[in-house]
Amino acid sequence: MLGTAVESLTPVGGGSICAAHRAVLGDGRTVFVKTRDGAPPGFFRTEAHGLERLAGARGGVPVPEVLAYDDRCLILEWVATGVPSAAAAERLGRALAATHRAGGDVFGCAGGDGWIGSLDLPGGPWTSWPDLWAYGRLEPYLRAARRSGAVDKRTVADVEKVIAELPRLAGPAEPVALVHGDLWAGNVLWTDRGAVLVDPAAHGGHRETDLAMLTLFGLPHLDRVLAAYDEAWPLAAGWRERAALHQLHPVLVHAVLFGGSYGAQAGQLARQALRAG
Known part of the structure; x- marks a missing residue:
């Protein structure tokens, strides 16, 4: 090739x-x-x-x-990796804001379905972000986690409440953002020139999703990333409280793939999202 x-x-x-x-x-x-x-x-x-x-x-x-x-x-x-630094983290925050600002025409992917890990990822498109999150991200993986026994009845009921109330829980309307879609620390490579992103599930989504996923699994100098991002493109009030809503999907994915404690964590996040709303 x-x-x-x-x-x-x-x-x-x-x-x-x-x-x-x-x-x-x-x-x-x-x-x-x-x-x-x-x-x-x-x-x-x-x-x-x-x-x-x-x-x-x-x-x-x-x-x-x-x-x-x-x-x-x-x-x-080939990307030669290096050591993360505070300066590189600040550059990452500003550059991630620029990535998100690139936007898109639709919520989801006009080109069709994709994958997150080994699981199918519905592409849509959807007419709004709450519809994308409810029916393209939460509902399919809740259904799969329920089939596998990874979630209990209380978690199912609480996630279903989140799905039903998503328009209220989503916060202020946002334009379509170009998001990485699977932005955990393992998909951020630190180099001598700064951060490089790999393994995306890129789509038109909500910019808070990428930030919430970084927060979920941690990242070196995360506070610097978030502060630089907010300076470059200020986030809507309440974005930290809405992180649980955005973290619910990746945790459901982990519940489907790995089981264990992820099912219980999904229930906790669902209840946090409902309280925040």
């Missing part, structure tokens, strides 16, 4: 779904190769298109260049 031979291939750390390798090519380039046995058609194309969409945001957070992809693999430029 790259018009040159692979001289060496070395496994590197990555997620639990795909295999990751560092490849040295015959022309001297070092690249990142991501593969998945039995990947569904379009799996890597969707990720590649998401990276390209994020790359098009003027002043936004950098992403690796997409070099090639097919149904078997995705090949990206």
Whole structure:
């Protein structure tokens, strides 16, 4: 696909779904190769298109260049990682605001469905963010978690209340934001030039979603990221209290994938979201 031979291939750390390798090519380039046995058609194309969409945001957070992809693999430029710093975190906050400002035409993805981890991610589009969150993010994963036994009856009832009351819980209306969609710390690579984002589930969404996910799983110098973001594009009043609403979807995803305590955490977040509203 790259018009040159692979001289060496070395496994590197990555997620639990795909295999990751560092490849040295015959022309001297070092690249990142991501593969998945039995990947569904379009799996890597969707990720590649998401990276390209994020790359098009003027002043936004950098992403690796997409070099090639097919149904078997995705090949990206190699990103040499470094140590996070407060200055890089502030740059990340400002650049993330620019990424979000790039916006979009619809809530969801006009191009069709995608994936979050190994799970299908409904693409929509939807006419509003509350509809996207209720019927494209919460309801499908609540249904799957219920089937698997990952959530109890109280959690089901509380998440269903959140779904029913989402227009009230969502806060002030926001324009469509171009969001990463799976922005936990593992998808933020720190380099000598600053932060680089990988593994997106990019779509037109709500900018508070990316910030809430960073808060959910933590990030070095997170306070600096959030302060710089709010300075670049001030957030609506009450955004911290609404974080539980935005964190509910990724925790439901984890409940479906991993079970354990994530089901109980989903119930706690649902109740926090209802109280905040």
